[in-house]
Amino acid sequence: MIRLDDLALFVRSAALGSFSQAAREVNLLPGQASAAIQRLERELDIRLFARSTRSLRLTEEGKRYLPYAQDALQALREGREGMRGEDAALSGTLQIAAPSDFGRNLLLPWISAFRSHHPGLDIQLLVSDQVADIFRDPVDIALRYGQIDDASFIALPVAPENRRVLVASPAYLARHGRPRSPLDLATHSCLVYRLRGRSYDRWCFPATDEVVQVSGPLVSDDADVVRRWAVAGEGITYKSWLDVHQDVLEGRLEVLLPKMPGEPTPMNLVCPHRKQFSPAVKQLHALVAERCRPITAQLLRMLGQ
Secondary structure, three states: OOOHHHHHHHHHHHHHOOHHHHHHHOOOOHHHHHHHHHHHHHHHOOOOEEEOOOOEEEOHHHHHHHHHHHHHHHHHHHHHHHHHOOOOOOOEEEEEEEOHHHHHHHHHHHHHHHHHHOOOEEEEEEEOOOOOOOOOOOOOEEEEEOOOOOOOOEEEEEEOOOEEEEEEOHHHHHHHOOOOOHHHHHHOOEOEEEEOOEEEOEEEEOOOOEEEEOOOOOEEOOHHHHHHHHHOOOOEEEEEHHHHHHHHHOOOOEEEOOOOOOOEOOEEEEEOOHHHOOHHHHHHHHHHHHHHHHHHHHHHHHOOO
């Protein structure tokens, strides 16, 4: 008889390309994961993986069997959720990936409030500006900035009206003055963000179709570090309103060129398939969207929209 745990280990091993990584996710030793796969292979009388000391890949039989295993596990999850119903107490584990600024400064306290209403739900939060691969990484959903044009994802809007804004601290502005147009940014110290080795040093202003090449002495691959540098008076940065709105409201940062809206930067909740919109995902999405709505409304008022 096929064991469900063995089936789940097969699916995760196929996604990760590693028995040891799949084993660590469920607190097993690599040898135990390998033994589970061998047990499943004996039950099916097929070889699922081609193994070597350096690689692990699916055999042709394994590739054909994988979608059946995924569908079986998904059907079991749907059956469990259907029996519990939308209003039942949430339980299980929800794995979430979020960008650094949003995850630390907004989502973290919201998740604490969410769990206070659903104490049976375990949450694993991955906070990083490295974009999670929701097909391979151990996450159920991801919160992402930007337009989602990839048809392989399902995206639910969280903050569709969000935009980037130019901000700097009062101390920096007192020392260096205010830019009067985007072109003035070329003479200022600009705080640049880097993702996947690429520096985002060309700032776009869609209202006038201007693209400005900026530079400065400080660069980081952590968006929260860039925000903190701005608060400390190190320069001007171009950030999501969701990330800097509290600093603006409390006077640590000031919005520059408010009549010139920055790039649209919508926030979405994404996952691989609509079937994964469990009651926990649906309720968390509703909470995050509700909390973001008044924040982006402040931005629209400031822009006169």
